[in-house]
Structures are given as structure tokens and as C-alpha cells.
Amino acid sequence: MTSTADRLVVAAAELLDNGGEAAVTLRAVGAAIGVSHNAPYKHFAARDDLLAGVAAADFRTIAESFRQVRGSEPEPIECLLAALDVVVRFSQDHPARYRLLFNNPAIAATAGPLSSAAEEALSEFAAIVGDGQAAGALPATPTDHLAILIFATAHGLIDSDASGRLRPRTGWADLGDGLRTLIGLLAKPQ
Incomplete structure (x- = not known):
């Protein structure tokens, strides 16, 4: 089973592909995988950490x-x-x-x-x-x-x-x- 952090990274990569770096926010990535807007912060302290994961x-x-x-x-x-x-x-x-x-x-x-x-x-x-x-x-x-x-x-x-x-x-x-x-x-x- 894929971890939530991995799913967030995949969603962020898709947002990057479809809308560029400006499209990637922790809130948008959380919404993309169907978790609360605070859930991504449990895995990535900031947007740059998520982008580093991608x-x-x-x-x-x-x-x-x-x-x-x-x-x-x-x-x-x-x-x-x-x-x-x-x-x-x-x-x-x-x-x-x-x-x-x-x-x-x-x-x-x-x-x-x-x-x-x-x-x-x-x-x-x-x-x-x-x-x-x-x-x-x-x-x-x-x-x-x-x-x-x-x-x-x-x-x-x-x-x-x-x-x-x-x-x-x-x-x-x-x-x-x-x-x-x-x-x-x-x-x-x-």
C-alpha cells in the first residue's frame, strides 16, 4: 500500500505537470488526494519540502x-x-x-x-x-x-x-x- 506521503508526492508531481510550480500548494495537494488541508503538514513541514520530495x-x-x-x-x-x-x-x-x-x-x-x-x-x-x-x-x-x-x-x-x-x-x-x-x-x- 502506498503511504500518504508518497501519494502527496505523486499528486504534487501531477500538479506541477498540469499547472507549473505555482499550482503546487500543500492545500491543493491534500485536496487532490482527498485528505484534510492540514494532513500534508504531517508529512512535509513546508511546500519546498514537498517539492524536494518530488x-x-x-x-x-x-x-x-x-x-x-x-x-x-x-x-x-x-x-x-x-x-x-x-x-x-x-x-x-x-x-x-x-x-x-x-x-x-x-x-x-x-x-x-x-x-x-x-x-x-x-x-x-x-x-x-x-x-x-x-x-x-x-x-x-x-x-x-x-x-x-x-x-x-x-x-x-x-x-x-x-x-x-x-x-x-x-x-x-x-x-x-x-x-x-x-x-x-x-x-x-x-
């Missing part, structure tokens, strides 16, 4: 997707592109939640489960980058540095694409073209 759940989901990609794609460059596609699809399917994960400093500063979940996702991504390095397909530089650089660049491309500024300037058919260009610049000939 972000932690999403980071865990992304980490699991990275693990699945890593276990299913034998070619290191294709594995890295598939992992980046996970993030792109999440940003397109859940733009408000993506912004919560990567553009909200107040939520990012939350310690505890959110920090652990974010670190888990980053570690899984770094493992994919490390696999590419071990196969000789990516530059031999500190893995965490390269992983952060790739991820931050991908985030910049995602953000530019979401704002509508990317494609008219580049002529790329989609964001994947930009990510393939990025990884192509890094990839070593085999």
Missing part, C-alpha cells in the same frame, strides 16, 4: 533509467546518447519538473533524500561516461569532470531548445542532433 522521486526514476540504459546498450557512445535522451525526454514530457530538478536553487539546496537521489543519478551518469572512457571512446580525463561537463552542456542545449532559440539558429532537426554533435566532438575514433 525532485527526489524524479532523480531516483532518472537514475533507474540510466541503469537500464547502461545494462542494455553495448556500444559506449550509443549508451551515452541513450542516457542523454532519457534527460531530453524527461525535459520534454515534464518541463516544470525538469526546471524543479535543474533550475531551482532553493530546492537544490535541500539536504537529505534529495541530495542522495541527485547524487545517485549523477553517479549513474558518470558510470556511463566511465564506461566510454574505459572502452577508449571518450577522453581520458577525470570521469566526474567529463560527466558534469557533458551533462551541463546537454542542459544548456535543452534549456536553449525549450526557449525556442536553438533550432532556428542551428538548423538541427531536433535536440538529438545537437547532442550527437557534442558527443561526436568528444568521441575518439575507434
